[in-house]
Amino acid sequence: MTVDRVVEVLEEIALLLELKGENPFKARAYVNAARALETLAEPLDTIVTEHRLGTIKGLGDALQQKITELVTTGRLDYHEKLKASFPPNLLTLLRIPGLGPKKVKVLHERLGVGDVDQLQAACERGAVAALEGFGEKTQAKILEGIEFQRRHASHHHLHVALALGERLLEQVRGHPATIRCSLAGSLRRSKEVVGDVDVVASSASPSALIESFCGLPEVASVRARGETKASVVCADGLQADLRVVSDREYPFALAYFTGSKEHNIVMRRRAIERGLRLNEYGLFRSEEETRDPRLLVPCATEDEIFAELGLDAISPELREDAGEFEAATHHTLPRLLKWTDLRGSLHNHSQWSDGRQTLEEIAAQALELGCDYWAITDHSKSSFQARGLTPERLEAQIKAIGQLNRQLARDGHELRLLTGSEVDILSEGRLDFEDDLLARLEVVVASIHHGFSGSEEEMTRRLVRAAENPHVHILGHLTGRLLLEREGYKVHHAKIIDACAATGTWIELNASPHRFDMDWRFWRLARDKGVGCVINADAHHPAHAGYLRLGAAVARKGWLTKKDVINTRPLPALLKLLEKKRTSQR
DNA sequence: GCCGTTTTCGGCCCGACTGTTTTCAGTCG
Numbered sequence: 001m002t003v004d005r006v007v008e009v010l011e012e013i014a015l016l017l018e019l020k021g022e023n024p025f026k027a028r029a030y031v032n033a034a035r036a037l038e039t040l041a042e043p044l045d046t047i048v049t050e051h052r053l054g055t056i057k058g059l060g061d062a063l064q065q066k067i068t069e070l071v072t073t074g075r076l077d078y079h080e081k082l083k084a085s086f087p088p089n090l091l092t093l094l095r096i097p098g099l100g101p102k103k104v105k106v107l108h109e110r111l112g113v114g115d116v117d118q119l120q121a122a123c124e125r126g127a128v129a130a131l132e133g134f135g136e137k138t139q140a141k142i143l144e145g146i147e148f149q150r151r152h153a154s155h156h157h158l159h160v161a162l163a164l165g166e167r168l169l170e171q172v173r174g175h176p177a178t179i180r181c182s183l184a185g186s187l188r189r190s191k192e193v194v195g196d197v198d199v200v201a202s203s204a205s206p207s208a209l210i211e212s213f214c215g216l217p218e219v220a221s222v223r224a225r226g227e228t229k230a231s232v233v234c235a236d237g238l239q240a241d242l243r244v245v246s247d248r249e250y251p252f253a254l255a256y257f258t259g260s261k262e263h264n265i266v267m268r269r270r271a272i273e274r275g276l277r278l279n280e281y282g283l284f285r286s287e288e289e290t291r292d293p294r295l296l297v298p299c300a301t302e303d304e305i306f307a308e309l310g311l312d313a314i315s316p317e318l319r320e321d322a323g324e325f326e327a328a329t330h331h332t333l334p335r336l337l338k339w340t341d342l343r344g345s346l347h348n349h350s351q352w353s354d355g356r357q358t359l360e361e362i363a364a365q366a367l368e369l370g371c372d373y374w375a376i377t378d379h380s381k382s383s384f385q386a387r388g389l390t391p392e393r394l395e396a397q398i399k400a401i402g403q404l405n406r407q408l409a410r411d412g413h414e415l416r417l418l419t420g421s422e423v424d425i426l427s428e429g430r431l432d433f434e435d436d437l438l439a440r441l442e443v444v445v446a447s448i449h450h451g452f453s454g455s456e457e458e459m460t461r462r463l464v465r466a467a468e469n470p471h472v473h474i475l476g477h478l479t480g481r482l483l484l485e486r487e488g489y490k491v492h493h494a495k496i497i498d499a500c501a502a503t504g505t506w507i508e509l510n511a512s513p514h515r516f517d518m519d520w521r522f523w524r525l526a527r528d529k530g531v532g533c534v535i536n537a538d539a540h541h542p543a544h545a546g547y548l549r550l551g552a553a554v555a556r557k558g559w560l561t562k563k564d565v566i567n568t569r570p571l572p573a574l575l576k577l578l579e580k581k582r583t584s585q586r
Numbered sequence: 587g588c589c590g591t592t593t594t595c596g597g598c599c600c601g602a603c604t605g606t607t608t609t610c611a612g613t614c615g
Binding site: 017022023024025026027029030033057058059060061062063098101102103133134135136137138141379382383384386387427449450451453 | 587588589597598599600601602603604605606607611612613614615
């Protein structure tokens with residue numbers, strides 16, 4: 001069993017124990033054990049084989065035994081029994097905002113609620129509001145949460161869909177019958193969440209490709225399977241569609257299945273205006289719907305289709321009918337950012353707060369990625385849950401980073417770690433650290449982590465005040481949204497953008513696929529007002545460094561170029577810009 | 587369930603906010 005799966009099982013046990021009403025510290029012990037395993041530097045099975053689990057802090061006799069059983073047999077009796085004592089879908093209730101283990105326990109015991117459908121029914125007949133400790137508001141909030149999840153139930157986070165899509169694509173590409181292939185759909189357009197994975201391929205023998213696709217190891221079940229099209233369901237219920245066409249049809253099919261629907265409508269209208277007809281099989285000299293190859297206007301690539309319709313080539317990310325046609329007509333499409341333009345990330349966490357890596361590990365990884373700089377911006381003291389730093393610990397961290405930087409320089413490395421903080425924005429826009437401490441940091445990100453329920457005016461005022469502080473460089477994850485989980489708090493984007501423009505404050509594009517915040521739809525406004533974008537990994541874990549690539553994709557969706565993104569600058573230019581905000585406002 | 591010159595039980599990370607309550611439990615971060 002892989003270490004990731006062991007971690008999952010331990011975390012699930014912790015939740016089940018809480019639902020049982022067990023000693024919360026017992027549950028905590030399982031979470032701690034999961035954390036400890038996640039940060040292992042060597043393979044778990046080696047440690048188990050050599051009986052060295054006891055050397056890991058947080059693993060006592062009981063957990064050592066359980067982990068050994070998991071690793072060696074692939075299952076854990078204790079876990080199976082615990083699971084069997086609850087309805088199979090009870091844990092899904094914990095994903096509804098406002099519901100924790102205690103409330104779920106009551107709902108289960110008093111009302112027999114075991115899944116989301118039953119919870120919804122109980123709310124609708126008013127049974128939840130009647131429970132002790134619940135009320136009308138709680139019931140309404142639960143219904144709201146259920147509705148939100150329903151609305152997004154068929155959607156998936158971009159990193160999950162992309163990982164699956166790339167694995168599938170790789171295998172389609174490797175098939176001898178494949179001529180060309182690509183991802184398509186909202187995944188290719190880098191939407192913040194996607195419904196399914198679309199793959200388009202060209203081949204002379206479609207059925208061979210379809211057959212191979214349906215038999216791929218990722219496929220859990222085949223939903224539909226024809227001569228040129230197959231629809232399968234993979235892990236996590238993620239659906240994947242393969243569409244196979246002839247190579248002549250390929251660019252048209254690719255454009256059609258990339259969408260968006262709104263973009264395609266305009267494309268077809270432009271074709272009609274030119275006496276042509278566009279569909280997924282080609283561009284035809286015809287007034288009628290047709291597939292007649294004798295009428296085809298041959299195009300070898302998507303770019304040639306655009307050219308036939310009097311347009312510059314439009315990147316997939318921009319195909320939302322959000323101004324791309326005007327720009328493509330007037331040759332004013334932006335030269336979009338490439339993710340390799342990024343030189344580092346200015347918002348990241350370490351073991352000093354809630355990150356998983358030591359400063360040394362972070363530096364090693366940033367070096368490996370070829371970054372010029374990587375800011376350490378751990379949480380401030382009000383974020384207790386995240387082990388936020390007191391001023392004293394922050395001072396100590398500044399020293400530690402200085403030492404590490406000197407070591408890096410002695411070893412001849414170009415990389416610089418930057419000192420910093422993700423400082424909490426408290427009520428009324430006050431900050432969690434005093435100005436003189438902030439002034440000593442190279443990078444200050446200010447974010448809201450508490451008090452999400454304020455009105456739009458209050459939240460906006462808090463963010464504007466934070467931007468007005470000369471020591472704050474960046475506003476972090478502007479709305480606090482968690483994609484597919486909860487809406488962000490309400491903010492007035494335009495007012496905040498204006499405040500950032502006036503104060504020279506940058507806005508973060510948080511590259512975590514759970515956030516992608518600020519939303520791509522606002523970046524053109526920000527750019528037009530001269531507000532810089534910083535694409536930040538908000539890394540808490542080694543795997544998160546890769547989020548920069550996703551963040552860049554979303555920035556492209558927001559029409560941003562290399563020039564618009566601050567962390568494309570080399571270190572000396574960046575340091576100058578960081579200094580500028582502080583000096584220009586004094 | 588883990589940990590310990592608090593050596594064998596008692597503590598384990600804290601504060602704001604919300605909605606439920608008339609003093610607090612649960613959730614969230």
